Amino acid sequence: MACGHPSCAGCVWVDVDIDRRDLHVRQRADRYKAIGPPKSESGERTVPMLPLVANALKELEIGVPEGRDGPRIPNPKGNVESYNNIVLNGLLPAQVAAGVAVTTVDGEGKPVVQAKYTGLHALRHFYASWCINRKATAGWSCRRRWFRNASGTQRSR
Secondary structure, three states: OOOOHHHHHHOEHHHEEOOOOEEEEOOEEOOOOOEEOOOOHHHOEEEEOOHHHHHHHHHHHOOOOOOOOOEOOEOOOOOEOOHHHHHHHHHHHHHHHHOOEEEEEOOOOOEEEEEOOOOOHHHHHHHHHHHHHOOOOHHHHHHHHOOOOOHHHHHOO
C-alpha cells in the first residue's frame, strides 16, 4: 500500500474494498490516535492493494464484528494501534528475522543484532530503490508512492 501509518491507522473496514483490492483513504489518525481528516485535499485518495495485502485483510476480516466501523487493524483493546507499537513489535522483529539487520557490540562486548531501519518511512525509500533497480520510470514510481512529481526520486539515482 502506498500510504503511511496515519492514513492506514485512520481507515475503517468500510474503507476497504477487498474484491477490487482498493483502500479508500478518507481520514487519518494523528500521533495521539485522534481521528480526523487527511492533512490536504490530495490526502483523500484510493490506494491499490497488492493481492498479498488483500488476502491478509480478508483473513483478518473474519474476526471483525458486524458493525465494521472500528479501526481496520486494531490493537487488542480494539483501538488504533500506536506507531511505536507497530515499529517495535512488527517492523523491527520482522527485519531481524529477514536478516535486514546490523550487528553491534553492547557494553560488555557481546554482539547484539538490531534491525537496520528504525521507522516505517524507510519502507518508502526501499520501494523507491526497488523501482529504480528494476528500471521503473521515475514518474511511475512517484505515482505509486503518492508524490507530486519525480524530482526527489530522480535526485536519488
